[in-house]
Amino acid sequence: MKTLLGEVVLFNRWTDRFDPAAVYQGLDSTNFRDFENLWKPELDRRAAEFGTWAEAAEGNTQDAHWDWVGKAKSEASYEAFAVECGGVTQGLMLIDLALHHARLPPHKGLDLCYIELVASAPWNRRGFSDNPKYKGTGRVLLATALSFGIDQELKGRTGLHSLPESETWYGPLGFTNCGYDEGKQLQYFEMTEAAAASFLA
Amino acid sequence: MKLLFSVDWLRSKIASDPDVETEAGRPLVGFDQVKSMESGIVAVIPQRNVIQMRIALGTLVRQLRQRDRLTLQEVAARAEVSEEELRQVETNPSYTARPRLIFQLSKFFGVSLNNLSQMSGATHAVDRRLYNDAVQYAAHSDDVAPLSELQLEILNGFVAVLNTPKALSGHD
Numbered sequence: 001m002k003t004l005l006g007e008v009v010l011f012n013r014w015t016d017r018f019d020p021a022a023v024y025q026g027l028d029s030t031n032f033r034d035f036e037n038l039w040k041p042e043l044d045r046r047a048a049e050f051g052t053w054a055e056a057a058e059g060n061t062q063d064a065h066w067d068w069v070g071k072a073k074s075e076a077s078y079e080a081f082a083v084e085c086g087g088v089t090q091g092l093m094l095i096d097l098a099l100h101h102a103r104l105p106p107h108k109g110l111d112l113c114y115i116e117l118v119a120s121a122p123w124n125r126r127g128f129s130d131n132p133k134y135k136g137t138g139r140v141l142l143a144t145a146l147s148f149g150i151d152q153e154l155k156g157r158t159g160l161h162s163l164p165e166s167e168t169w170y171g172p173l174g175f176t177n178c179g180y181d182e183g184k185q186l187q188y189f190e191m192t193e194a195a196a197a198s199f200l201a
Numbered sequence: 202m203k204l205l206f207s208v209d210w211l212r213s214k215i216a217s218d219p220d221v222e223t224e225a226g227r228p229l230v231g232f233d234q235v236k237s238m239e240s241g242i243v244a245v246i247p248q249r250n251v252i253q254m255r256i257a258l259g260t261l262v263r264q265l266r267q268r269d270r271l272t273l274q275e276v277a278a279r280a281e282v283s284e285e286e287l288r289q290v291e292t293n294p295s296y297t298a299r300p301r302l303i304f305q306l307s308k309f310f311g312v313s314l315n316n317l318s319q320m321s322g323a324t325h326a327v328d329r330r331l332y333n334d335a336v337q338y339a340a341h342s343d344d345v346a347p348l349s350e351l352q353l354e355i356l357n358g359f360v361a362v363l364n365t366p367k368a369l370s371g372h373d
Contacts, residue, residue: 009212115226127222169223
């Protein structure tokens with residue numbers, strides 16, 4: 001079930017103004033349709049440029065975005081979130097509360113909120129567009145993830161694997177770079193309870 | 202659940218946030234290369250050609266390092282990659298470089314990620330023109346000698362080709 005969590009804003013680079021947006025928990029057919037009709041054509045258009053590297057990142061496995069849509073629809077341990085603006089899905093996030101634990105002291109071994117995937121729509125990303133539209137989906141979704149983790153009594157402990165091009169984003173936000181994860185072939189970042197409190201302050 | 206932040210907080214933070222990519226988790230991209238294959242721009246290449254591409258990649262990385270007067274250790278430290286992995290890329294065409302290494306090298310040397318990735322042999326398909334250019338570049342490069350003026354010219358020419366938008370894949 002899709003639930004409105006609250007009103008937020010995104011910065012419209014085209015107009016240099018903030019536009020009203022909304023964050024939802026759970027996805028509905030609108031989000032899946034946006035992905036199919038709006039996101040996917042953009043992703044496919046740039047596939048030859050970005051897909052080659054990403055394909056390698058995936059170890060030549062199947063198409064990742066189909067994978068996550070499937071997960072959002074079917075796997076109970078995942079919580080899906082969307083940020084919408086102008087009637088369109090601008091960002092998506094999947095969170096897993098079941099399978100990951102904190103690696104950092106002083107709460108090493110305790111459950112944490114693991115961000116399985118967070119992505120902005122292709123037209124908001126510099127990697128896909130020379131003139132990206134909205135800025136802020138990453139922050140909105142991360143702040144939502146921390147809110148959700150705290151609501152689930154995880155006190156803000158949050159982990160994720162950053163894509164290489166995003167590594168410079170997570171460090172300054174208060175995440176600790178825990179090093180290269182052989183399994184995921186990505187750097188693992190984790191936010192402690194104290195860092196989460198500081199982020200939301 | 203309640204959002205633990207306000208719209209005013211968001212406005213203030215977003216305004217001062219760096220304008221960088223924020224993606225995490227598995228790469229959210231398409232892998233459909235069928236259209237490119239249909240058009241003949243890219244082709245699936247056999248293993249022996251992958252080896253040729255990797256030889257070119259090793260030569261390219263070593264010569265870029267020589268051009269910048271850096272040791273293997275220095276590149277590894279500055280690009281934040283493993284020295285051993287870097288050595289393997291330079292010297293062992295059977296070695297499959299990991300995506301992160303290719304990404305870091307692309308960023309460090311300022312060379313097209315897409316083309317570097319194809320040269321690493323980590324992809325099913327490669328750009329035909331990239332393949333031809335890479336093999337020619339490797340054939341005209343001495344793989345042990347210091348970088349001569351002529352060699353530097355060949356290197357810079359190849360890097361320019363790698364970084365020319367739409368010159369190779371039509372998608373840069």
